[in-house]
Amino acid sequence: MEIIIGSKNPTKIKAVQEIFPNYTVHSLNVPSDVAAQPFSDEEIRQGAINRAVHSMESSPNVIGIGLEGGVMYVENQLFLCNWGALATRDGEIFTSSGARVVLPEEIDFDLKTGMELGDVMDVYAKKQEVRKKEGAIGIFTNELVSRQEMFAHVVKLLKGQWEYWSER
Ligand SMILES: O=P(O)(O)OP(=O)(O)OP(=O)(O)OC[C@H]1O[C@@H](n2cnc3c(O)ncnc32)[C@H](O)[C@@H]1O
Numbered sequence: 001m002e003i004i005i006g007s008k009n010p011t012k013i014k015a016v017q018e019i020f021p022n023y024t025v026h027s028l029n030v031p032s033d034v035a036a037q038p039f040s041d042e043e044i045r046q047g048a049i050n051r052a053v054h055s056m057e058s059s060p061n062v063i064g065i066g067l068e069g070g071v072m073y074v075e076n077q078l079f080l081c082n083w084g085a086l087a088t089r090d091g092e093i094f095t096s097s098g099a100r101v102v103l104p105e106e107i108d109f110d111l112k113t114g115m116e117l118g119d120v121m122d123v124y125a126k127k128q129e130v131r132k133k134e135g136a137i138g139i140f141t142n143e144l145v146s147r148q149e150m151f152a153h154v155v156k157l158l159k160g161q162w163e164y165w166s167e168r
């Protein structure tokens with residue numbers, strides 16, 4: 001069986017390859033059909049589902065995986081948050097979320113002006129393409145947890161749920 005991950009972002013592709021070593025993993029740019037910078041759990045999760053379904057529908061007999069990043073408020077603090085979805089041929093969809101980490105107020109301010117977190121992070125960290133490397137989660141955990149590692153955990157949660165329910 002083959003898997004299509006609905007993104008060209010290397011952290012997402014490598015996370016899927018890491019958790020599904022016995023599968024051929026292809027990557028495909030598919031639309032999330034939500035804002036480029038989602039602002040709630042519901043919207044991020046929907047983006048992940050849309051990417052997974054578009055990926056699954058792109059070729060016969062594949063599993064689609066979508067991983068989507070965004071931000072959400074808990075009380076007045078803005079958190080980085082990610083969701084994943086796995087879509088099977090027979091119409092099943094599994095979802096799960098990843099670790100969250102609080103973002104500083106200045107990033108909250110920049111996002112409110114309409115900037116994307118990926119671009120804000122490069123300015124903040126004085127680095128290039130943070131989104132394709134350690135990610136915001138890597139920056140704000142002193143590189144203890146990378147974006148790939150966080151996505152790998154989300155993909156593991158998807159794989160485990162898929163295995164559990166397909167055996168029943
Ligand atoms: O090519 P795609 O798959 O779209 O990869 P992306 O890096 O844009 O990632 P998302 O669309 O899933 O994330 C939505 C927004 O949040 C940003 N983002 C989310 N998590 C991030 C992280 O850990 N580091 C940097 N930017 C992040 C991202 O750059 C986008 O602006």
Ligand SMILES: [Mg+2]
Pocket residue numbers: 036
């Ligand atoms: Mg994006």
